[in-house]
Amino acid sequence: MSQRIMNVLLIEDDLMVQEVNRQFVERVEGFRIAGVAGSGVDGIEQLRSLQPDLVILDIFMPLQDGIETLAQIRKEQLCVDVIVISAANDQRTIQRMLQNGAVDYIIKPFKFERVQQALEHYRAMKEQLEGETxxxxxxxxxxxxxxxxxxxxxxxxxxxxxxxxxxxxxxxxxxxxxxxxxxxxxxxxxxxxxxxxxxxxxxxxxxxxxxxxxxxxxxxxxxxxxxxxxxxxxxxxxxxxx
The missing domain is CATH 1.10.10.10 (Winged helix-like DNA-binding domain superfamily/Winged helix DNA-binding domain)
Structure with missing residues (x-):
């Protein structure tokens, strides 16, 4: 039986990083990019319509940053998991994102292997938690x-x-x-x-x-x-x- 495809929404304002993230995600078997947003506001709108399995979220963005975006996701109880990929490396920011339910946190600059590691672990955890036992x-x-x-x-x-x-x-x-x-x-x-x-x-x-x-x-x-x-x-x- 073939594995289920995981749909991913990228919320990232830097066009170059968007493309890097897209390529890295789609190199991992079983994952595909369902949408790309350049701000937290746009990201929330796409999240409501696309209903992806996973959001890859930046922090430093115009209109609404990643901290506010993740807080809104949790406030609206939107059913999605979040992996943060950001240049923010201060402990307070990292702690806030983890407290709001980010399942992983990757600090820029990053390598493909780290993204692959995060996605493969996420898939394994998701599949086990979706079982009925x-x-x-x-x-x-x-x-x-x-x-x-x-x-x-x-x-x-x-x-x-x-x-x-x-x-x-x-x-x-x-x-x-x-x-x-x-x-x-x-x-x-x-x-x-x-x-x-x-x-x-x-x-x-x-x-x-x-x-x-x-x-x-x-x-x-x-x-x-x-x-x-x-x-x-x-x-x-x-x-x-x-």
Whole structure:
């Protein structure tokens, strides 16, 4: 049985970024662009008529920015999921978008692989949630954290009730944790906190906090690499052969 096509509405005012987003989205199997809007006002109008599965939303736009647009989407209870792609990288803005229900947040400039990662995880989560069966805690954790199976299984202690999103240490966000785990899952070699920070689009000190937590909880393995200077802490998903 062929998979359902996911319809995507782009809300982005920069024509060049519009075209990049269009090309990236349509390179991912099972996704197509249903419409493009250059402002939040136009985006809301198209959203009401097109009723897409997913909105890819910028923040800095004329007439109505992405923050106001996402707030309006939630106020009107429009049935759509949102992935933010924006140059806004301050923690307050990111937090506001996540609190209003963005399922992912990608910081410009970005690479195709990051968009592909976001869309494929979104599809997997959507398909599982649209099923008519119930899910267990470990299955839900698997969806939320985005573990792809390399070195991680539903029976792994890192997916148990002891490490659910609700019990993360203060200051750690489930969405950011999911992004880091997804990024590491797609990399076969150990990475430094700086490499993870650059790949995910967060500050190095922030990446280090998440990686240290993941290492203590057994999700990642700490690999000390020695060179001419001080040893460098590098991290890899536990169970991956190095």
């Amino acid at each position: 119930t899910v267990s805690q470990s299955e839900l954790d698997h969806m939320l954290f985005g573990a792809t199976g390399r070195g991680v299984s539903a029976a792994d202690p890192i997916q148990s009730d002891e490490t659910t999103a609700a019990q993360l240490p203060k200051g750690l966000q489930a969405v950011t944790m999911r992004q880091i785990v997804l990024f590491l899952n797609d990399r076969p070699r150990p990475l430094s906190a700086e490499e993870v920070a650059e790949g995910v689009g967060i500050a190095r000190v922030t990446a280090r906090r998440y990686l240290e937590y993941l290492e203590k909880s057994g999700r990642v393995h700490l690999d000390l690499q020695y060179g001419l200077g001080r040893p460098v802490n590098k991290y890899i998903i536990s169970g991956v052969k190095r």
